[in-house]
Amino acid sequence: MQAIIVLLAALLAMPPATALGNDRDRTAAERILEAALADHHAYHRLAWLTDRIGPRITGSANLEKAIEWATEEFRNDGQENVHTEPVAVPHWVRGKETARVVSPTVHPVVITALGGSISTPEGGITAEVVAVDNYDELKLLGEEVRGKIVLYTRPIVRNGGREAGYGSAATYRVTGATEAAKLGAVAAMNRSLGTAAYRLPHTGMMRYEDGIPKIPAASISAEDSELIQRLLAAGEKVTLHFELGCRNLPMAASANVVAEIRGREKPEQVVILACHFDSWDLGTGAIDDGAGCIMVMESLRIIRAAGLTPRRSLRGVLYTGEENGLWGGKAYALAHAAETGNIVAALESDAGAGAPLGFGVSAGAGAVELLTEWAAPLAVIGADAVRDGGGGADISPLKPYGVPQIGQRQDTTYYFDWHHSMADTLDKVDPDLLAKNVAAMAVLGFALAEAEETVPRLPEALE
Amino acid sequence: MQAIIVLLAALLAMPPATALGNDRDRTAAERILEAALADHHAYHRLAWLTDRIGPRITGSANLEKAIEWATEEFRNDGQENVHTEPVAVPHWVRGKETARVVSPTVHPVVITALGGSISTPEGGITAEVVAVDNYDELKLLGEEVRGKIVLYTRPIVRNGGREAGYGSAATYRVTGATEAAKLGAVAAMNRSLGTAAYRLPHTGMMRYEDGIPKIPAASISAEDSELIQRLLAAGEKVTLHFELGCRNLPMAASANVVAEIRGREKPEQVVILACHFDSWDLGTGAIDDGAGCIMVMESLRIIRAAGLTPRRSLRGVLYTGEENGLWGGKAYALAHAAETGNIVAALESDAGAGAPLGFGVSAGAGAVELLTEWAAPLAVIGADAVRDGGGGADISPLKPYGVPQIGQRQDTTYYFDWHHSMADTLDKVDPDLLAKNVAAMAVLGFALAEAEETVPRLPEALE
Numbered sequence: 053m054q055a056i057i058v059l060l061a062a063l064l065a066m067p068p069a070t071a072l073g074n075d076r077d078r079t080a081a082e083r084i085l086e087a088a089l090a091d092h093h094a095y096h097r098l099a100w101l102t103d104r105i106g107p108r109i110t111g112s113a114n115l116e117k118a119i120e121w122a123t124e125e126f127r128n129d130g131q132e133n134v135h136t137e138p139v140a141v142p143h144w145v146r147g148k149e150t151a152r153v154v155s156p157t158v159h160p161v162v163i164t165a166l167g168g169s170i171s172t173p174e175g176g177i178t179a180e181v182v183a184v185d186n187y188d189e190l191k192l193l194g195e196e197v198r199g200k201i202v203l204y205t206r207p208i209v210r211n212g213g214r215e216a217g218y219g220s221a222a223t224y225r226v227t228g229a230t231e232a233a234k235l236g237a238v239a240a241m242n243r244s245l246g247t248a249a250y251r252l253p254h255t256g257m258m259r260y261e262d263g264i265p266k267i268p269a270a271s272i273s274a275e276d277s278e279l280i281q282r283l284l285a286a287g288e289k290v291t292l293h294f295e296l297g298c299r300n301l302p303m304a305a306s307a308n309v310v311a312e313i314r315g316r317e318k319p320e321q322v323v324i325l326a327c328h329f330d331s332w333d334l335g336t337g338a339i340d341d342g343a344g345c346i347m348v349m350e351s352l353r354i355i356r357a358a359g360l361t362p363r364r365s366l367r368g369v370l371y372t373g374e375e376n377g378l379w380g381g382k383a384y385a386l387a388h389a390a391e392t393g394n395i396v397a398a399l400e401s402d403a404g405a406g407a408p409l410g411f412g413v414s415a416g417a418g419a420v421e422l423l424t425e426w427a428a429p430l431a432v433i434g435a436d437a438v439r440d441g442g443g444g445a446d447i448s449p450l451k452p453y454g455v456p457q458i459g460q461r462q463d464t465t466y467y468f469d470w471h472h473s474m475a476d477t478l479d480k481v482d483p484d485l486l487a488k489n490v491a492a493m494a495v496l497g498f499a500l501a502e503a504e505e506t507v508p509r510l511p512e513a514l515e
Numbered sequence: 516m517q518a519i520i521v522l523l524a525a526l527l528a529m530p531p532a533t534a535l536g537n538d539r540d541r542t543a544a545e546r547i548l549e550a551a552l553a554d555h556h557a558y559h560r561l562a563w564l565t566d567r568i569g570p571r572i573t574g575s576a577n578l579e580k581a582i583e584w585a586t587e588e589f590r591n592d593g594q595e596n597v598h599t600e601p602v603a604v605p606h607w608v609r610g611k612e613t614a615r616v617v618s619p620t621v622h623p624v625v626i627t628a629l630g631g632s633i634s635t636p637e638g639g640i641t642a643e644v645v646a647v648d649n650y651d652e653l654k655l656l657g658e659e660v661r662g663k664i665v666l667y668t669r670p671i672v673r674n675g676g677r678e679a680g681y682g683s684a685a686t687y688r689v690t691g692a693t694e695a696a697k698l699g700a701v702a703a704m705n706r707s708l709g710t711a712a713y714r715l716p717h718t719g720m721m722r723y724e725d726g727i728p729k730i731p732a733a734s735i736s737a738e739d740s741e742l743i744q745r746l747l748a749a750g751e752k753v754t755l756h757f758e759l760g761c762r763n764l765p766m767a768a769s770a771n772v773v774a775e776i777r778g779r780e781k782p783e784q785v786v787i788l789a790c791h792f793d794s795w796d797l798g799t800g801a802i803d804d805g806a807g808c809i810m811v812m813e814s815l816r817i818i819r820a821a822g823l824t825p826r827r828s829l830r831g832v833l834y835t836g837e838e839n840g841l842w843g844g845k846a847y848a849l850a851h852a853a854e855t856g857n858i859v860a861a862l863e864s865d866a867g868a869g870a871p872l873g874f875g876v877s878a879g880a881g882a883v884e885l886l887t888e889w890a891a892p893l894a895v896i897g898a899d900a901v902r903d904g905g906g907g908a909d910i911s912p913l914k915p916y917g918v919p920q921i922g923q924r925q926d927t928t929y930y931f932d933w934h935h936s937m938a939d940t941l942d943k944v945d946p947d948l949l950a951k952n953v954a955a956m957a958v959l960g961f962a963l964a965e966a967e968e969t970v971p972r973l974p975e976a977l978e
Contacts, residue, residue, distance in 0.1 A: 156567070157567050157569060251936070252713050252714065473714070475714040479712055479738055
């Protein structure tokens, strides 16, 4: 009975389609925009998640507390099919962290272990430092690397894009220890992947390779990296002492959190709204990716509260274990492999809550045009630009199944100032911009689930 | 003989004064500008001071090493009357520093002890927090303060000036512990006096008052202050645990460093070029005030190297012990009290090495006009604006003797982002802007020592 009332309400609320084609969605879009921008409900939710729960690294009690909280919140919002889907995740814990240059002069070095790193021996490691910008330079050093600490010094540039931004240097953080170990290095460090200089260390995932010795890996602040580079450039031999007490514990239990608005016509067809719910341990994960998860929760809340029930199902998924290896995303794709033909699109936000700019899409031919039409009502908040290419880490395991990948785009001018650092805290989020981001996700998400047409799929790429 | 050659060279280099009045100084100014802007000598000197010697808190071996280095450098530059003048300085050392919110949730808090603070008892202090913006709010709380930690939350604003900048909140850092202790508080904390939010704690001086209980005092990061404020605003009782291991040791020996270019006509008349050579312990004191001291050293070097010997003596003084109470400045004024009638002006730089804007002067009537004339050649680098009111901490003890006070002004847009924090490091200084600052100090310093007229003195205010 209730379902019929909701359906009637939704139908009554929508004027019939006209020659302009999408007045029906526009009206829904207008109502969503109005609701999303009406208050700071999203911000208050994010405040609870970050202030009252806090950092949410996998394996932590905080992450599981957050999962319980979100499940409860989804239920309180009246969502359907609210449940968790178990995922095993890594359990890495930070320990003691100290470092200093011990010659030619003594300087404290601000250091933070990379997620997944082994510890140093008790008492630490003291060794000479060699600095390289990239793997070509590392290979040129060859045998000179043996017994030393390799420091990857490549800086990243604000709004540097593919050439000079985060992506251009992250590889040295992820695989730098392995490449250094191949040449006999005793440790790997990298200049923090950050775009500001406030002696702030940025953590992030690193990965070991089977058969290659595991060596400790850490980030040091931009300032400390530059100090070491200046001393080396002056011809000095630079020796560093450091100690890390981090540990890898047995895999822990975690879960993806799922909630739905069941579709009124084709409930078996699904649009996924995605984010990752885990964060690093240093900050409270407000921008990475608490904000994205609040967008998902609030999109469903607002659409339901407005009495809008789309043609297809809208499914929010708060993925676990993204930061250290997409554990939630991979588990989800595996568990839902049989259903992927019915997942008509996946839309993720994982770049903070700067001003929403629009979307990027990786899908079949014609996707940009379709999304451009559906995103048009977001012009009022400047979030209507759709470009080719986009997606999100957690939804990427659905790509081989052909699921269209959509990434929500934000102004990320300051994102990498705080990303993966202890400065990723609530104050970095502007309540009005967060509300606009909720509006952007909700409007496009609703359109994806409501429109008669679906986004052309990607070619399947499964073996 | 050498003095005569120098004198002749200086005279030959200066065309005779014309109807325009100061062509002689203009030409000297042009030569000084050219020399200062020709290379990055100043920057390399600052790099040595900060990278090779490092932080220079009073009582540290580093500060005394820096004093030896500067003395040696002055001698290598061929300066006259190079010597040190002993000053006893406080010896405060930082120890263990940990803090966390323990209820209503657990959060690490980034904390740094204030210079001069006593330690907590071993094992730390756990107490409820009360937050106030100012002393009026503190007094309104009255008995509610007893047994609690007082958190001064007043933020400072970028380029906020007297109303909302550093000066508007520094009093809570300096005397906050005493005012809180008067009401029975167990500790005082303040929101870091910084204009950026990168979870960066800023230290600085605090002072106890005789007869008032001494309680530990520290700064916490802006983010942590805001977190606590949000929890309090939500009606929560917030409890903090923290531990500080800092200690006040017996006074230590230090010194002001002095070097001169002896005047060619009236060597007994002196223009002081000033800075402070000590820094806080967290960063390497590049902007506060390594840069100012390099300006002093380089001004003398460039003027001498250009063969310019002014009418009066130019005296560089690198003051010790400024940060925790003007020890060097006070000792200097006392020791030189008999000479102060011959100190015709004192010019200090202690606000970093942002783009030089000009000068502020506190002196007798007509001083602004005189300085405006002398600073005119600095228009080419935008450093010619002279305004009423200015000076510097280290030269302020000369004020009661009537010595004209001149402060070199810089663009300080970012200065308080890094000031007193571990991010006060060399990379915050632009080599070109430092060179321009050297030019500004050297040109005005030379003019002050060369001009026939002297700056009108302040009325003497000695009891």
